Amino acid sequence: MTRPETMTATETILRARDDQSAPARPVRRRARRSWSDIAFAVWGVAVMLFLFLPIIVIVIYSFNTGRLLVSWDGFGLDAFATILEKPAIQNAVRVSLITALFAAVIATALGTLAGIAMARHPGKWTWWFLGLLLLVSVTPEIVDAVALLPFMVFLGQDLGLSMFNDGIVRLSVGSSLFATAVVSYIVRARLVGQDANLEEASADLYAKPLTTFRRVTLALAMPAVLAGFLLAFTLSLDNTVVAAFVQVSGTTPWPVYVLSAVRSGLRPEIAAVSTIMLLLTLVAFALVALVLKRAGDSATQIARTMTGG
Structure with a gap:
């Protein structure tokens, strides 16, 4: 009758010994943030507000029901409805979208071939070519516009x-200059870190060069090609300076239309279309990230590919 009680007492003694022999768990204390960490956090928030506050303001004012953009009368969707009533706005948006699409096709075709050539056939010429692409990237748009006209x-x-x-x-060719350089950077960054064993194996199996290019090389570069196409499309939407110089009557793109509308006073429908353009840009960037993520890239690799690093 006393055995269960004896076993219980023994277990209690053994548990007490284990508790005494076990090392004490350190008490986690919340580390105090230094003044430098707090200052950098505040500075980061200030920079983000500086960058995005104007965009937030224009999005808010796109729902203004007033006659002018700067005078707030109330909240509504009148500005978006006005877009459907003004053929000039519709034509400007249509021209911009068509131009951006054609420019993206041109930039993707030329930039893909240039990026593959730099990645698969490196040499001294590569650095000279990269220098020329960098020159295209940093040349002021006004110089490109004056030269293109x-x-x-x-x-x-x-x-x-x-x-x-x-x-x-004219608009498509002019808008594709900078975008071609961007696509070249992206495709080269995608392929330069990948081994060419698959292409060599395809050649060893007696595949034709065109077949190897289409089924192996282009397949490896396809995520970067799609990303470059979407980025070229978004970059071509707001090429204001070049578009203002090379446009002809009847094909006024949206940025030039906005520039001319400033003289008579900005209206809420300008902000409404700008908001729609912003959404298209965000969707394009989201698709770029999705394509690269589905290809197996990490967040660092996605950022590296999109910047051409």
Whole structure:
């Protein structure tokens, strides 16, 4: 009758010994943040507000029901409804979207080939070519615009190439310059870190060069190609300076329309279309990140690919 009680007492003694022999768990104390950490956090918030507060303001004012953008009368969707009532706004948005699409196609085709060539056939010429691409990237847009206008006139009138008298063609070619350099950076960054064993294996199996390029090389670079296409599309939407120089009558893109609307006073529908453009840009960047993530890239690799690093 006393055995269960004896066993219980023994277990109690053994547990007490285990508790005494076990090392005491350190008490976690919340580390106090230094003044430098707090200062950097405050500075980071201030920088974010400096960057995004104007965008937030324009999005809020796109719901203004007033006659002018700067005078707030109330909250509503009148500005978005006005877009459907003004053919000039619809035409400007249509021209911008078509131009951005054609420019993205041109930039993707040229930039993909350039990026693959730099990644798979490196040499001294690569650094010279990268220098030229960097020159295109850092050249002020006003310089590109002043150079493109007489060049387009020369092609369209002196050489008789009538396609360069078309406004869509001019805008597409002008907008694709900077975007081509961006796509080249992205595709090169994608392929330069990948081994060429798969392409060599395809050649060893007697595959034709075009087949190897289409099924192996292009397949490896496809996430970067799609990312470059989407980025080229978004970059071509707001090429204001070049578009203002090379446009022709009847093909006024949206940035130039906004620039001319400033003279008569900005209206809420300008902010409404800008909000829609912002949403399109965010969707494009989200698709870029999704494509690269589905390809197996980490967050660091996604940032590296999108910046061409």
